[in-house]
Every structure is written in structure tokens, then in C-alpha cells.
Amino acid sequence: xxxxxxxxxxxxxxxxxxxxxxxxxxxxxxxxxxxxxxxxxxxxxxxxxxxxxxxxxxxxxxxxxxxxxxxxxxxxxxxxxxxxxxxxxxxxxxxxxxxxxxxxxxxxxxxxxxxxxxxxxxxxxxxxxxxxxxxxxxxxxxxxxxxxxxxxxxxxxxxxxxxxxxxxxxxxxxxxxxxxxxxxxxxxxxxxxxxxxxxxxxxxxxxxxxxxxxxxxxxxxxxxxxxxxxxxxxxxxxxxxxxxxxxxxxxxxxxxxxxxxxxxxxxxxxxxxxxxxxxxxxxxxxxxxxxxxxxxxxxxxxxxxxxxxxxxxxxxxxxxxxxxxxxxxxxxxxxxxxxxxxxxxxxxxxxxxxxxxxxxxxxxxxxxxxxxxxxxxxxxxxxxxxxxxxxxxxxxxxxxxxxxxxxxxxxxxx
Numbered sequence: 001x002x003x004x005x006x007x008x009x010x011x012x013x014x015x016x017x018x019x020x021x022x023x024x025x026x027x028x029x030x031x032x033x034x035x036x037x038x039x040x041x042x043x044x045x046x047x048x049x050x051x052x053x054x055x056x057x058x059x060x061x062x063x064x065x066x067x068x069x070x071x072x073x074x075x076x077x078x079x080x081x082x083x084x085x086x087x088x089x090x091x092x093x094x095x096x097x098x099x100x101x102x103x104x105x106x107x108x109x110x111x112x113x114x115x116x117x118x119x120x121x122x123x124x125x126x127x128x129x130x131x132x133x134x135x136x137x138x139x140x141x142x143x144x145x146x147x148x149x150x151x152x153x154x155x156x157x158x159x160x161x162x163x164x165x166x167x168x169x170x171x172x173x174x175x176x177x178x179x180x181x182x183x184x185x186x187x188x189x190x191x192x193x194x195x196x197x198x199x200x201x202x203x204x205x206x207x208x209x210x211x212x213x214x215x216x217x218x219x220x221x222x223x224x225x226x227x228x229x230x231x232x233x234x235x236x237x238x239x240x241x242x243x244x245x246x247x248x249x250x251x252x253x254x255x256x257x258x259x260x261x262x263x264x265x266x267x268x269x270x271x272x273x274x275x276x277x278x279x280x281x282x283x284x285x286x287x288x289x290x291x292x293x294x295x296x297x298x299x300x301x302x303x304x305x306x307x308x309x310x311x312x313x314x315x316x317x318x319x320x321x322x323x324x325x326x327x328x329x330x331x332x333x334x335x336x337x338x339x340x341x342x343x344x345x346x347x348x349x350x351x352x353x354x355x356x357x358x359x360x361x362x363x364x365x366x367x368x369x370x371x372x373x374x375x376x377x378x379x380x381x382x383x384x385x386x387x388x389x390x391x392x393x394x395x396x397x398x399x400x401x402x403x404x405x406x407x408x409x410x411x412x413x414x
């Protein structure tokens with residue numbers, strides 16, 4: 001019994017003694033282990049703090065971008081790309097223009113995503129997607145005033161109205177009429193006032209003249225007879241009037257430059273051109289249109305002006321403006337046949353030469369008396385019927401003689 005207790009006590013003592021003998025080594029191992037743990041923590045702590053600091057800076061940057069987004073106005077015709085984190089930026093553009101908007105999406109994952117570059121600091125993957133969209137028209141809330149930018153319009157002169165007024169007339173059927181082209185003065189044929197609108201539809205632009213008197217009585221438009229008082233000239237006639245005025249101004253300028261006109265003569269000529277321009281403006285002031293009679297008035301003034309400029313500056317003769325086969329007197333427009341038109345041209349030239357001082361008053365009286373005699377002889381023959389070819393040839397020869405006398409008188413005074 002005593003020996004068992006002793007053995008047990010010895011065993012306990014041995015165990016305790018072994019424990020005490022092992023404790024220094026154990027303590028040493030524990031110390032080394034703890035020191036390694038501390039060193040590991042000291043190494044890991046800065047890395048963790050750097051990661052945390054970098055994450056905080058990224059969050060702060062993201063918050064600032066969301067609070068104050070940067071908007072860049074793209075240049076016309078360019079494509080703009082904008083990036084944001086978990087935010088899609090849409091910029092309005094003019095309708096019909098193409099604008100590119102960019103959205104940045106952050107994907108957090110522990111496994112690598114094919115085609116993406118992993119972030120070394122956060123272990124995240126980022127992709128950027130670009131879309132090309134067509135900007136839709138802006139939606140305006142009800143009640144909101146829409147301001148449309150005003151684009152300055154080019155100032156274009158209003159065209160002269162040429163459409164005939166809707167005033168149809170009926171001509172007496174007991175008279176003879178001629179159908180004439182008002183621009184060229186060419187006589188087409190006789191005119192039957194009983195024609196239907198369908199039959200007259202192909203005669204648009206022509207005019208009707210009384211055969212016996214030469215008086216202009218109507219124009220034709222859209223199968224209707226139009227009152228001559230409101231009949232409009234063709235666009236060709238209007239364009240030729242404006243072109244002739246510009247042509248005369250150019251001729252005056254060139255004649256001054258080459259010494260064919262002095263300053264005093266040029267000033268007087270330009271004053272007359274200005275008067276014709278003012279007259280045109282007065283005609284257009286009521287309804288922005290010209291009647292045939294008004295166009296004739298302008299044409300006569302420009303033809304007379306052309307004769308004057310050509311004579312003084314010794315320039316080539318200009319062809320008369322279209323429509324000048326008609327004459328206007330006391331509000332009555334009459335068509336001039338070949339003989340009448342020749343008499344009209346000679347009278348106008350006599351007046352021009354007298355104005356220039358190259359004809360005396362006695363010479364003017366003699367020449368005009370000869371022209372009046374030729375005109376009276378023509379009228380007497382027309383009252384008896386019509387002019388035959390022999391009579392027409394006789395009158396033409398008399399007109400040629402007046403033209404020759406005029407040329408000799410001018411040469412004598414020069």
C-alpha cells in the first residue's frame with residue numbers, strides 16, 4: 001500500500017519535474033511565434049491601410065464626380081465620349097445630329113473576367129461601353145414657352161407680278177382684229193372674237209389689235225380676253241427693261257473712263273436714269289405689279305436714253321426694247337406697223353440730235369414736216385382700203401430720203 005502511494009507520488013513528481021524542465025523551451029517557442037505574428041501584422045498593416053486609403057480616395061472621387069459632373073460641349077460633327085462610374089450621361093443635341101454617350105460600369109468579382117484588366121488595388125474589373133445614339137427632339141413641358149432661334153434671312157427683292165388680273169371682256173364681233181406678239185411685234189394672223197376659251201387656250205401671251213385703228217384692245221391669258229387697262233406685260237419685257245437700265249449705267253461709266261463722256265454729260269445722263277428708276281418704283285408702289293402701259297412708258301424712256309448715250313459717246317446702236325412696236329398717247333395704246341414704227345424711230349432720233357445741238361430748229365421743222373406728210377399719205381390710203389405693195393414701196397423710199405437728209409444735216413454741223 002505504502003509502496004503504491006509512493007509510486008504514485010513519484011510518478012506525479014516526475015511529471016511535474018518534466019514539466020518544469022520543458023517550460024523554458026516552450027516559452028522560447030511561444031515567444032518566437034508571437035514575435036513572428038507581430039512582425040507579420042506590422043507588414044500587413046501598412047498594406048491594409050494603403051488599400052483602405054486608396055478605396056476611400058476612389059469613393060471620394062466618385063462622389064465628387066456624381067455631385068459635380070463635367071459636361072463638355074462637343075464640336076460640330078465630332079463624337080464625344082464621357083465616362084462615369086455607375087452613371088449614364090445623356091447630353092441633348094440638335095434634332096438630326098449624332099452624339100455619342102459613354103457609360104462606365106464597374107463589375108466586382110473574385111474570378112477574372114475574360115477580356116477585362118483586373119485592378120491591382122481593388123481586385124475589380126472595369127469595362128467601358130460606347131453607344132451611338134440619334135438625339136430625339138427635346139420634350140417641352142406643357143405651358144413652357146419654346147424659344148426658336150431666329151436666323152437672319154437673306155434680303156431678296158420681291159419679283160414684279162406678271163399674272164394678268166382676272167378681268168375678262170368680250171369684243172364686238174363687227175370689227176376686224178389682228179393677233180400680234182407684243183414682244184417682237186410680229187403679226188400672227190387675224191383674230192376671231194367668237195373663239196371659245198378652249199380654242200383660245202393656245203394663244204396665251206398674244207394681244208389683239210383693231211385692224212383699222214391699230215388700237216390695242218385686249219390680251220389673251222388662260223383662254224380669256226383680258227382688259228387692256230389691267231393687262232400685264234410678259235416677264236421677258238420686264239427683265240429686258242431692268243437689264244437695259246443696268247446696261248446704260250455701265251456704258252456711261254465706261255465712256256467716262258475712256259474719255260468719250262465728260263463729267264457734266266455723264267451726270268445729266270445718270271440723272272435721267274434715276275428718274276426712270278423712280279418712275280418704276282412709283283408704278284410698283286400700289287400692288288407690286290406693272291401694267292402693259294406702264295411697262296411701255298419705261299421702255300420708251302430707256303430707248304430714248306439709249307439713243308442719246310449712243311449718239312453722244314459714239315457707241316454701237318442698241319436694239320429697241322421688246323414691246324416698242326406699241327405707242328402710248330393719252331392713255332391709248334396703239335400698235336405700229338412697219339411704216340409707223342419707222343416714222344416713230346426717225347422722229348425720236350431727230351429729237352435726240354436737236355437736244356445735242358447737232359440740228360437747228362429749222363432743220364428739225366423741215367424733217368418732221370416730211371415725216372408727217374408720209375404718215376398722212378399712209379392714213380389716206382388705209383381709209384380707202386389697204387396699202388398695196390407698190391404704195392408701200394413708195395412710202396419706204398420717202399422714209400429713206402428723210403433718213404439721208406438727217407444724216408447729212410448732222411454731218412454738216414459736225
